[in-house]
Amino acid sequence: MSEPNQLPKGWEMVIGLEVHAELSTATKMFSPARNEFGGEPNTNVHPVCLGLPGTLPVVNEQAVALSIRIGLALNCTVQRCVFARKNYFYPDMPKDYQISQYDQPLNADGYLDLASGARIGIERAHMEEDTGKSTHIGASGRIHDAGYSLVDYNRAGVPLIEIVSRPDIRGPEQAKEYVEELRSILVAIGASDGKMEEGSLRVDANVSVRPVGADELRTRCEIKNVNSLRSVGRAIVYEARRHVDLYDAGDAPRQETRHWDEEGGRTRAGRSKEEAEDYRYFADPDLVPIDPSPEWIDEIRRALPALPKERRESLQAVGAEPQMAALAVTRDLDGLALATIEAGADCSRVMTHVANNLAVEGAERLEPVRLAELVTMETGGALTATQAKQVLAEMVDTGRSAADVAEARGFEAMDTDELESLLDGIIAQHAEQWGRFTDGDDKERKKMQGFFTGQVMKATQGQADGKVVNRLLSLKAEI
Numbered sequence: 379m380s381e382p383n384q385l386p387k388g389w390e391m392v393i394g395l396e397v398h399a400e401l402s403t404a405t406k407m408f409s410p411a412r413n414e415f416g417g418e419p420n421t422n423v424h425p426v427c428l429g430l431p432g433t434l435p436v437v438n439e440q441a442v443a444l445s446i447r448i449g450l451a452l453n454c455t456v457q458r459c460v461f462a463r464k465n466y467f468y469p470d471m472p473k474d475y476q477i478s479q480y481d482q483p484l485n486a487d488g489y490l491d492l493a494s495g496a497r498i499g500i501e502r503a504h505m506e507e508d509t510g511k512s513t514h515i516g517a518s519g520r521i522h523d524a525g526y527s528l529v530d531y532n533r534a535g536v537p538l539i540e541i542v543s544r545p546d547i548r549g550p551e552q553a554k555e556y557v558e559e560l561r562s563i564l565v566a567i568g569a570s571d572g573k574m575e576e577g578s579l580r581v582d583a584n585v586s587v588r589p590v591g592a593d594e595l596r597t598r599c600e601i602k603n604v605n606s607l608r609s610v611g612r613a614i615v616y617e618a619r620r621h622v623d624l625y626d627a628g629d630a631p632r633q634e635t636r637h638w639d640e641e642g643g644r645t646r647a648g649r650s651k652e653e654a655e656d657y658r659y660f661a662d663p664d665l666v667p668i669d670p671s672p673e674w675i676d677e678i679r680r681a682l683p684a685l686p687k688e689r690r691e692s693l694q695a696v697g698a699e700p701q702m703a704a705l706a707v708t709r710d711l712d713g714l715a716l717a718t719i720e721a722g723a724d725c726s727r728v729m730t731h732v733a734n735n736l737a738v739e740g741a742e743r744l745e746p747v748r749l750a751e752l753v754t755m756e757t758g759g760a761l762t763a764t765q766a767k768q769v770l771a772e773m774v775d776t777g778r779s780a781a782d783v784a785e786a787r788g789f790e791a792m793d794t795d796e797l798e799s800l801l802d803g804i805i806a807q808h809a810e811q812w813g814r815f816t817d818g819d820d821k822e823r824k825k826m827q828g829f830f831t832g833q834v835m836k837a838t839q840g841q842a843d844g845k846v847v848n849r850l851l852s853l854k855a856e857i
């Protein structure tokens with residue numbers, strides 16, 4: 379995919395993303411407290427996630443299995459790994475360290491292929507625990523001028539995977555595509571719900587710029603916790619332009635953490651970026667290394683469901699347009715669409731329903747044979763497109779068959795004779811427009827065709843078949 383380079387000529391962006399995703403486990407990473415979003419503050423807690431003295435962490439096997447699944451889906455090497463303490467002092471971190479992985483991560487050296495053709499390297503995908511959540515009470519909501527702060531430990535200790543890409547991303551659109559693809563993989567393999575709006579998926583972007591064609595890596599800034607796809611793109615463009623401006627002025631960016639200010643549309647300096655040594659990493663003495671056996675890894679590999687890329691390709695193989703196939707997979711309706719098409723229904727009509735009429739609750743419960751029946755009624759002329767849409771909505775609501783719903787609503791495609799006499803009446807009422815249709819140039823003719831179709835649709839409340847109306851109009855113009 380080529381995208382307009384949003385930088386002055388001669389510059390390119392160099393972007394690496396760190397994505398934190400909360401894993402869909404029943405309990406937390408090292409304690410039996412429930413892993414659940416939205417509970418009353420401080421109700422899903424346990425002495426381990428409160429960091430109380432004398433407690434010991436116990437690794438959640440389900441979290442490890444999901445993390446291996448992620449590693450395999452991202453073509454990583456799954457290897458022996460060690461938990462490390464990452465030391466820093468925050469009130470949402472009662473132990474004063476986060477258990478993470480450092481020099482021996484679970485997954486390393488993978489890649490992710492984007493639909494647009496680019497391959498983005500994955501440096502590592504390691505396990506760690508989430509922190510609690512602070513709320514600063516004060517005018518700005520920031521810690522500096524807060525009167526006091528509240529801490530909710532429900533999130534403390536929730537299992538996380540941190541997926542670190544290589545600096546292979548070249549622009550905001552590609553960055554968004556990468557996050558979307560990653561998100562859909564995590565959802566498809568049941569590893570995370572991927573909800574950015576609930577903070578289950580959080581993106582940090584490392585941004586630098588360089589002259590086009592250079593392969594140096596210049597000083598980067600890390601933009602923290604950008605919490606929507608749109609913001610990811612905006613923050614990257616802002617930051618890259620800031621770097622170019624600095625270089626143009628004979629200056630240079632300094633390595634630091636920056637925060638995205640959504641309202642101001644800019645990044646702001648945070649702390650100067652810590653080096654790894656600031657965290658004083660060391661192997662956690664309370665936890666043994668994990669060395670997944672080849673048998674376990676194989677078992678997880680065999681149980682991997684089809685990934686989004688493969689699912690898109692399956693739909694394209696039966697005739698779906700690439701963009702429609704992608705949309706169907708994003709909505710998790712590709713299985714329904716594929717089975718419906720394989721049951722004999724017309725591909726483009728099925729995909730039209732997926733795109734326009736099935737972005738609703740309950741659509742996933744629709745049975746392929748039922749959807750196929752509806753589409754067949756439509757292609758056979760028993761239902762118009764408008765009727766089919768209404769029937770489909772009721773099928774999703776009630777689970778009834780297309781034939782039942784159509785009959786109960788009294789839908790039969792309008793008889794052509796009936797339509798013709800209706801059209802004759804409309805033509806008689808609009809002689810002037812009719813003249814413009816029969817004698818006008820192509821443009822005028824097209825305009826008047828729309829006018830007459832609109833009149834017929836109005837008179838029949840959308841029950842007429844637009845194609846038949848057009849055919850009748852052409853016939854009548856020739857007589």
Ligand code: MN
Nearest residue numbers: 398478506540
């Ligand atoms: Mn992290």
